[in-house]
Amino acid sequence: MAPRLVSLRIHPVKSFHAQAVESGTVEPWGLAGDRRWMLVQPDGEVLTQREDPRLARFQAAVEEDGALVVSHPDAAPLRVPAPPAGALVPVSIFRDPFSAPAVEDPAVGAWFGKLLDQDVRLVHLDDPHRRPRPATTSFADQYPFLLTTTASLDALNVLVAQDHPDVAAAQGPVPMERFRPNLVVDEPTAWAETGWRRIRIGEVEFEVVQQCGRCVMTTVDQESGVFTGQQPLRTLRKRRRFGKEAAFGVHLVPLAPYGTVRVGDELTVLEAGPLPQPD
Known part of the structure; x- marks a missing residue:
């Protein structure tokens, strides 16, 4: 078989x-909806479970209008509209730099900051071509x-x-x-x-x-x-x-x-x- x-x-x-x-x-x-959002540290470098394993406790789903809904056992759900494509900030994944739209709402950073005890920013990859790699990919x-x-x-x-x-x-x-x-x-x-x-x-x-x-x-x-x-x-x-x-x-x-x-x-x-x- x-x-x-x-x-x-x-x-x-x-x-x-x-x-x-x-x-x-x-x-x-990649698969539609896979790894199109990520948290970055103040210097723009990605935050992963390598640095903070508590990220595994966060659940996320994308709604039909592109908004992100995040849940955590210790907080009320957070709904984040997709940011406009023009608000680009420098980010990096393992020191590989590029730019991506950032969520500007300070309440979003505060929601994550309270749960993780650190300053983070949520970014969204509206266009995977923003990340130059041999094989075009998401985050x-x-x-x-x-x-x-x-x-x-x-x-x-x-x-x-x-x-x-x-x-x-x-x-x-x-x-x-x-x-x-x-x-x-x-x-x-x-x-x-x-x-x-x-x-x-x-x-x-x-x-x-x-x-x-x-x-x-x-x-x-x-x-x-x-x-x-x-x-x-x-x-x-x-x-x-x-x-x-x-x-x-x-x-x-x-x-x-x-x-x-x-x-x-x-x-x-x-x-x-x-x-x-x-x-």
Whole structure:
């Protein structure tokens, strides 16, 4: 039986809690609604769960008129209209600079500041072409899509249990949410995705660009918003490497013509071969 898409997720605000959806429109820069908003620090640099894991406790959704609605267990919901395209401010993602429209309402910054105990600003990517990159993308770290597979997660949890049985027994299996994928596929063979070069999911084709280097965000509990220790990152660094980085999942770039992907769509491998390694 061919592998199928079993989960589809967007992250309306970068580093906030994931939102599960049944279908999504594929755009050149990612799924519609994925990572088009983010919080930045006073110097314009993005704020992520790497610096503040409490961001995982924020939920967000985008309404039909483009407004953002943010919720948090300790506050009343916040509704933010999309800012006008002309109000640009300098921002950066890992010191990669560009400009994006900022929300000017001081009440918005105050709402986040009270929950996070720091000064932040909310910005919106109205046009992904504002961010010059080899592959046009949203506020995602590198590429438009991240795909993971269920068999690889199962294999990783076996490795964690082998290397650190006490930790595995105390914390239980690492959940897929730790890796924040857009696409989760029930591929039966562990690490098979590292040998794909071009795939089709439903009606859309994708180029598989590279493995995804992983960071400390994989150690954040996505429900409580706290760091949980060194797993699964420690095991990935030892057992699954992409150059000098720990690796899990693969980055994708969609190929025109674009379309819609849906939970239950079949995945077909159109071209296989080893993925490139970093220089």
